[in-house]
Amino acid sequence: MIDIDDCEYCNRCGAPLGFVETAFDNGRHKATTVTRLLAERCGLPAYLAYYTKTDDGDDISSFRVAELFPQRTFPSAMTPEEYCRKLQRLRDEHFCPGTLFAGVREERVRRGL
Numbered sequence: 001m002i003d004i005d006d007c008e009y010c011n012r013c014g015a016p017l018g019f020v021e022t023a024f025d026n027g028r029h030k031a032t033t034v035t036r037l038l039a040e041r042c043g044l045p046a047y048l049a050y051y052t053k054t055d056d057g058d059d060i061s062s063f064r065v066a067e068l069f070p071q072r073t074f075p076s077a078m079t080p081e082e083y084c085r086k087l088q089r090l091r092d093e094h095f096c097p098g099t100l101f102a103g104v105r106e107e108r109v110r111r112g113l
């Protein structure tokens with residue numbers, strides 16, 4: 001059994017958008033076979049994100065991110081902001097069926113229905 005560290009999803013419709021395995025960047029290899037195969041079966045992207053903490057240990061200072069599916073890439077350095085934008089792109093590129101009814105839903109909420 002494995003755990004999936006992160007499943008990015010749409011907060012409107014609940015659709016899963018991608019998987020991320022995370023690991024502290026201690027120079028060791030992180031196994032990702034099951035995550036990559038799961039992503040392939042789901043047709044969703046998957047990434048491996050190694051992170052480094054700040055000196056005080058309270059935050060993350062940098063990432064090294066590899067794509068696992070649909071392509072396989074070597075890890076490349078990213079700032080936290082770049083990593084955040086990468087994950088945000090999953091949401092931006094998602095065509096959400098929830099937006100089709102968003103106006104109706106917001107009107108119902110406004111009316112208290």
Ligand SMILES: [Zn+2]
Nearest residue numbers: 010012013096
């Ligand atoms: Zn959606």
